[in-house]
Amino acid sequence: MRKDAQINQQKILDAAANLFKERAVSKVSMKDIAQVAGIGTGTLYRNFPNKSELCMALSLDYIQQFITGEEAQLQNPSSSANKQFEDFLTRWLEFRERRIQLLTEIETGPSVMSTFYHSPLYQQLVNLTMQALKPISDNISKAELKFRADMLISMLKSDSYAYQREQGLTREQIAINISHLMIKRCD
Missing domain, CATH: 1.10.357 (Tetracycline Repressor; domain 2)
Known part of the structure; x- marks a missing residue:
């Protein structure tokens, strides 16, 4: 995996983990995760096609x-x-x-x-x-x-x-x- 892809994936996981500490998993959208991670939703979905995969x-x-x-x-x-x-x-x-x-x-x-x-x-x-x-x-x-x-x-x-x-x-x-x-x- 490319270095920038690894960095994006880690940003996504960190953002999701932090959001899941604040709110119920079901109340966090993929858009919320992308926004907190500072990436586009396309990048998020390329890394994790759905919230289940991310979890x-x-x-x-x-x-x-x-x-x-x-x-x-x-x-x-x-x-x-x-x-x-x-x-x-x-x-x-x-x-x-x-x-x-x-x-x-x-x-x-x-x-x-x-x-x-x-x-x-x-x-x-x-x-x-x-x-x-x-x-x-x-x-x-x-x-x-x-x-x-x-x-x-x-x-x-x-x-x-x-x-x-x-x-x-x-x-x-x-x-x-x-x-x-x-x-x-x-x-």
Whole structure:
């Protein structure tokens, strides 16, 4: 990428991040972002065809940081497998909650999610989730473990999570209830 294009892209990301701190993501237009970045709307759309793509670019570093931190957590278990899984879920929900507006914009975007599902970063997220699930999953196949990881990530998308919060559940209660779905009980 040309140096001036990199500079413009960084201006756009910085402007969007600042605007998203001031106002809800849904209340910020692409025109607002271009204006604050000091660039034309054409330049903005050449870099990011829609707000969902822009939100994805802002989120990539956050997601990578979460994955890196959780890999370290899972390497050093300090409690039972069940408790470790509940803690992983709680941290994932906390991460999602802090970035709910960006993630909602990504999840409702026209083409972003299909691109994300095929990205190396999504595969890292699936692998991380498989790592969290494995100790509580008895002797299931790798394919079933991957399926569970995909489904777990899917069931924790913003709209589903927000609905459960509207029902009065806390983040911790949601993590415990999901754990009960995922952990094979031998009562």
